[in-house]
Amino acid sequence: MSLVLNQEQLMLQRSAQDFFAHNLPIKQFRAQRDTQGVVLSDDQTWQKMVELGWAAMLVPESLGGLGFGVTGMGVLVIEAGRNLAASHLLSGASFAVSALLSCQPNDVRDKLLGGIASGSMVPCFAMSFSHLTDPPQPGFNGKIDLVPEAMSANSLLLLCQADGGKQLLQFDLNSDRVKRDAMHLIDYRDYAAIEFDQAEAVAFFDYRSTAPDIQELGALLSACELFGISSEAFDRTISYLCEREQFGQKIGAFQALQHRMAKAYMQLQMCKSVIYDALNKMDGSMDAMWHGDRQTPCDDVLIATSHAKVLANDVAQLICTEAIQLHGGMGITDELDIGLFYKRARVLRTRFGSSAFHKQRFADLTGL
Amino acid sequence: MSELDSFREATQAWLQENCPPSQRTTVQKTEVVWPGRNQTFPSEDAKHWFERMRDIGWTCPTFPKEYGGGGLSDAQEKVLREEMKAMNCRPPLTDQGISMLGPALLEFGNDAQKAFHLPKIVRGELRWCQGYSEPGAGSDLASLQCKAELKDGYFLVNGSKIWTSYGVESDWIFCLVRTSNEGTKQAGISFLLIDMQTPSVKAKSIELISGESEFAQVFFDDVKVPVENLVGEVNQGWSVAKGLLKHERKMMAELGSGFAAGNLNLADLAKQHLGSNTDGQIADAATRLAIAEYEMMMRAIGLTGYRSHQEALAKQLDPNVPLIMKYLGTTALQTRDELGMDIMAERSCGWQDDHFSVDELRVARDLLFNKALTIAGGTSEIQLNIVAKRVLGLPSNSSGKG
Numbered sequence: 005m006s007l008v009l010n011q012e013q014l015m016l017q018r019s020a021q022d023f024f025a026h027n028l029p030i031k032q033f034r035a036q037r038d039t040q041g042v043v044l045s046d047d048q049t050w051q052k053m054v055e056l057g058w059a060a061m062l063v064p065e066s067l068g069g070l071g072f073g074v075t076g077m078g079v080l081v082i083e084a085g086r087n088l089a090a091s092h093l094l095s096g097a098s099f100a101v102s103a104l105l106s107c108q109p110n111d112v113r114d115k116l117l118g119g120i121a122s123g124s125m126v127p128c129f130a131m132s133f134s135h136l137t138d139p140p141q142p143g144f145n146g147k148i149d150l151v152p153e154a155m156s157a158n159s160l161l162l163l164c165q166a167d168g169g170k171q172l173l174q175f176d177l178n179s180d181r182v183k184r185d186a187m188h189l190i191d192y193r194d195y196a197a198i199e200f201d202q203a204e205a206v207a208f209f210d211y212r213s214t215a216p217d218i219q220e221l222g223a224l225l226s227a228c229e230l231f232g233i234s235s236e237a238f239d240r241t242i243s244y245l246c247e248r249e250q251f252g253q254k255i256g257a258f259q260a261l262q263h264r265m266a267k268a269y270m271q272l273q274m275c276k277s278v279i280y281d282a283l284n285k286m287d288g289s290m291d292a293m294w295h296g297d298r299q300t301p302c303d304d305v306l307i308a309t310s311h312a313k314v315l316a317n318d319v320a321q322l323i324c325t326e327a328i329q330l331h332g333g334m335g336i337t338d339e340l341d342i343g344l345f346y347k348r349a350r351v352l353r354t355r356f357g358s359s360a361f362h363k364q365r366f367a368d369l370t371g372l
Numbered sequence: 373m374s375e376l377d378s379f380r381e382a383t384q385a386w387l388q389e390n391c392p393p394s395q396r397t398t399v400q401k402t403e404v405v406w407p408g409r410n411q412t413f414p415s416e417d418a419k420h421w422f423e424r425m426r427d428i429g430w431t432c433p434t435f436p437k438e439y440g441g442g443g444l445s446d447a448q449e450k451v452l453r454e455e456m457k458a459m460n461c462r463p464p465l466t467d468q469g470i471s472m473l474g475p476a477l478l479e480f481g482n483d484a485q486k487a488f489h490l491p492k493i494v495r496g497e498l499r500w501c502q503g504y505s506e507p508g509a510g511s512d513l514a515s516l517q518c519k520a521e522l523k524d525g526y527f528l529v530n531g532s533k534i535w536t537s538y539g540v541e542s543d544w545i546f547c548l549v550r551t552s553n554e555g556t557k558q559a560g561i562s563f564l565l566i567d568m569q570t571p572s573v574k575a576k577s578i579e580l581i582s583g584e585s586e587f588a589q590v591f592f593d594d595v596k597v598p599v600e601n602l603v604g605e606v607n608q609g610w611s612v613a614k615g616l617l618k619h620e621r622k623m624m625a626e627l628g629s630g631f632a633a634g635n636l637n638l639a640d641l642a643k644q645h646l647g648s649n650t651d652g653q654i655a656d657a658a659t660r661l662a663i664a665e666y667e668m669m670m671r672a673i674g675l676t677g678y679r680s681h682q683e684a685l686a687k688q689l690d691p692n693v694p695l696i697m698k699y700l701g702t703t704a705l706q707t708r709d710e711l712g713m714d715i716m717a718e719r720s721c722g723w724q725d726d727h728f729s730v731d732e733l734r735v736a737r738d739l740l741f742n743k744a745l746t747i748a749g750g751t752s753e754i755q756l757n758i759v760a761k762r763v764l765g766l767p768s769n770s771s772g773k774g
Contacts, residue, residue, distance in 0.1 A: 005684050006682065007679035007683075008679065008683050008685075008686045008688055009681045009688075033718050092442055092674060143709075153566040200737070242764055242765070242766070244768065245766060247766060248763070251765070252770070253768045253769065253770045256767050257766070257767045257769040257770065258769075259769070260759075261755070261766075262756065262757065262760035262761070262764075262766050263756040263757075263760065265764055265766065266756040266757075266759035266760045266763075266764065267756065269696070269759060269763065269764060270696045270699065270700060270759070273676055273693055273696060274672035274673065274675075274676050274700070275670060275672075276679070277672070277675035277676040277679045278672050278675055280675075280679065281675050296716075309673060311668050311672070314668060315668070315672060321633060322496060338758065363661060363665065364661075364664075364670075366662055366664050366667075366668060367653070367661065367663075367664040368513060368653075370664070370667060371639065371652075372639050372641075372642075372654055372658050372664055372667075
C-alpha cells in the first residue's frame with residue numbers, strides 16, 4: 005500500500021500544475037462565465053489534454069491508453085480542483101471510459117476507447133432509471149437531467165437496466181432526436197437536461213454484471229476535486245491573513261485565527277492521507293474488475309472510498325466556510341475568487357453521496 | 373543478501389531464542405520494567421529478558437559499545453524495533469535516561485559524564501526524571517526561576533520543579549536551572565544533573581483527579597551540586613534542551629500514532645450495553661454514528677502517521693506532518709474515553725470496591741488521567757501555536773500579547 009506518489013506520478017502532478025496554471029487560470033474561468041454565463045470545457049484546451057494522454061489515463065496500454073490508473077486520474081483531478089478547471093476528465097475520461105471498460109470487449113467498444121484517446125470522441129456519461137425492454141425498442145424515449153460535461157460533449161454513454169442485465173447505449177449528442185438544454189448551477193459548470201425523442205442508439209454494449217459501480221469512482225474522484233479546492237482555498241486564506249492589517253498588525257497574528265487555521269491544516273493533511281489510501285486501494289481493485297477477475301470491490305475499497313468522501317466533504321465545508329469568513333467583507337464579494345471555490349465545493353459535497361450517506365455506509369461495512 | 377538483511381535475520385533468531393513468550397504480550401502499566409538503585413521486576417521472565425537485552429547492549433541500542441550500548445546504526449536500530457514489534461516483544465527497560473538524558477550526554481556531555489552515566493543507564497542501575505517545568509513556568513518554560521549559584525566547586529540550587537514524572541521513584545534528575553539574569557531568559561539557563569539522594573532534595577507526589585500519583589513536585593533547598601554535573605557550558609542549557617526537543621517530538625509523534633489502540637473497543641461495548649438490532653447493528657443510532665465518526669478519525673490519524681513513515685522512506689518527508697500527531701492522537705483518545713463512559717453509564721463511574729470489576733474500575737480513572745495528555749509534553753494550545761507559526765508561517769503578534 006503506498007501513500008506516497010511515485011516518481012511518475014510526481015512528474016504527472018507537476019505537469020498538471022503547469023498545464024492548468026498556463027491553460028486554465030481562474031481569470032479565464034471568470035471571463036468565460038462573465039461572457040457566456042457558463043464555463044464549458046474549451047475544445048482546444050481539451051485537445052491539448054488529449055495530446056498529453058489525459059483522456060486515456062484509465063484506458064489500459066493494451067488498448068492504446070496510458071494505463072496510469074485511478075491514482076493518475078486522481079492526481080489530475082486534484083490539480084483541476086485547485087484551478088476550478090472545466091474539462092472532460094470526470095464524466096468523459098473517467099466515467100464513460102470506466103463504463104466502456106466494464107462492457108464485454110469487442111471491436112466496436114475498442115474503437116470507441118480509441119476515439120476517446122485520440123480526441124475524436126468527446127464523451128459524457130449518465131445513468132438512466134428507465135427500464136429498457138429486451139431487446140430495446142427502436143426509439144429511446146425519456147428524460148435525464150444534471151448530466152455533467154454534456155453540453156460540450158459530442159457523445160453520451162447511457163447506462164440502462166434491461167431485462168437481461170445492464171446495457172450501455174451510445175448516443176450522438178448532435179442528433180436532432182436528442183435535445184440538450186443547459187442547466188445553470190451555482191458552480192457555473194457544464195450540466196445538461198437531455199430529452200430523448202425516439203432517439204436511436206448508435207451502439208449497444210452488454211455491461212457486465214460484475215462491473216464496478218461508477219458511483220465508487222465518482223465518489224472518490226469528487227473527493228479528489230474537493231481536496232484540490234480545499235487546498236487552494238486554504239493557501240489563499242493563509243496569504244490573506246499574512247497581508248491584511250487591522251488594529252495595527254496583520255490579522256494572521258491573532259491567536260484565535262491561528263488556531264482555527266492550524267486545526268484546518270490538520271484536517272487537510274488527514275484528508276490527503278485518506279484520499280491517497282483510497283486511490284491506491286481502488287487502483288488495485290478496478291483493474292481486476294475491468295478485466296473480470298474480481299466480482300465486486302472488496303469491503304476494504306468501499307470503506308476507503310466512503311471515508312474519503314466523508315472527509316473530503318467535511319474538510320471542504322470547514323475550509324471553504326473559513327475561507328469566506330476569514331476574508332471578511334471581501335469574502336462575500338463576487339470579485340474575490342473564494343466564492344467560486346465555495347460554490348463548486350458546495351455542489352460536489354453531495355454528488356455521489358453526502359457525508360450522511362457515506363457515514364452510514366462506513367458504519368454498515370465496519371460492522372457497527 | 374545485504375548487511376542489513378543479515379542483521380535482520382540474526383536479530384530475528386536472537387529474539388526468538390531470548391525473548392520469553394510471556395514478554396511477547398502487550399505490557400500493562402503495572403508491569404513496566406524501570407531501572408533504579410532498588411530495581412524490581414514484575415516476574416522472573418521480565419528479569420531474564422531485561423538481563424539478556426542489557427548484556428547485548430540492546431537496552432540502549434544506539435549507545436556506543438564503549439559505554440555498554442548496542443553500538444547500532446540508526447538503520448539497524450530501526451530493524452531491531454521492527455522485529456521486536458513483529459514479535460510483540462516488550463521493551464526490556466523504560467526510562468528517561470534511555471530516551472532523553474542519554475542522547476543529551478552523547479551530544480553535549482563531556483567524556484567523564486558519558487563514562488559515568490551511560491553505562492549505568494544501559495545497565496538499569498539508575499532511574500532518571502526530568503526537572504523542567506515549575507509552578508511559574510509551564511508553557512513559558514524559559515521563564516524558569518530555579519536558581520543555581522556558582523560557588524567554589526559546586527552550584528547551590530534553590531527552587532522547585534513540578535510535573536516531574538515519577539519524581540518520587542527516581543534516583544537522579546536532569547534540571548534546567550537559572551544561572552544568570554542577564555540577557556534573554558533563554559541565555560541564562562544551564563543544564564544540571566542532580567543526585568536526588570543529595571541532602572535537601574525532596575520529592576512529593578501530586579495526587580491527580582484519577583487518584584494516581586505519577587507526577588511529583590521536587591524541592592531544592594540549598595542543594596550542593598558538583599560543577600562536574602554541568603552538561604555543556606554554563607548558560608548554554610537551553611541549547612541542550614532544544615537538542616532534546618527533537619527526541620521528545622519524535623516520541624510524541626510515535627505516541628500520537630499509537631494512542632487509543634488501548635483497551636476500549638467502543639463497538640463491542642455499545643452492543644453489550646446498548647444492545648443490537650435485528651441486523652446485528654448497534655441499536656442506538658446516534659451512538660452508532662458517533663462511533664463511526666470516531667473510527668474514521670482514528671483511521672485518518674493512523675493513515676497520516678503511516679504516510680509520514682512512507683514519505684521518510686521515499687525521501688519525500690514533509691517535516692510538518694509529524695508536528696500534528698500529538699494534538700490529533702491525544703484529542704482522539706479523549707473522545708474515545710468520553711464516548712466509552714457515555715455507553716457504559718454508571719458502570720464506568722466506579723471509583724473503588726468490588727461492586728465493580730477490575731476493568732470497570734479502570735475506565736473512569738483512565739479518562740481522568742488522560743486529561744493530562746493534552747497538557748503534558750506541550751499543551752494542545754502550544755501545539756496549535758507551533759503549527760500556526762512554524763508550519764503555516766503566520767505572523768507573530770507585534771504587541772507581544774494575545
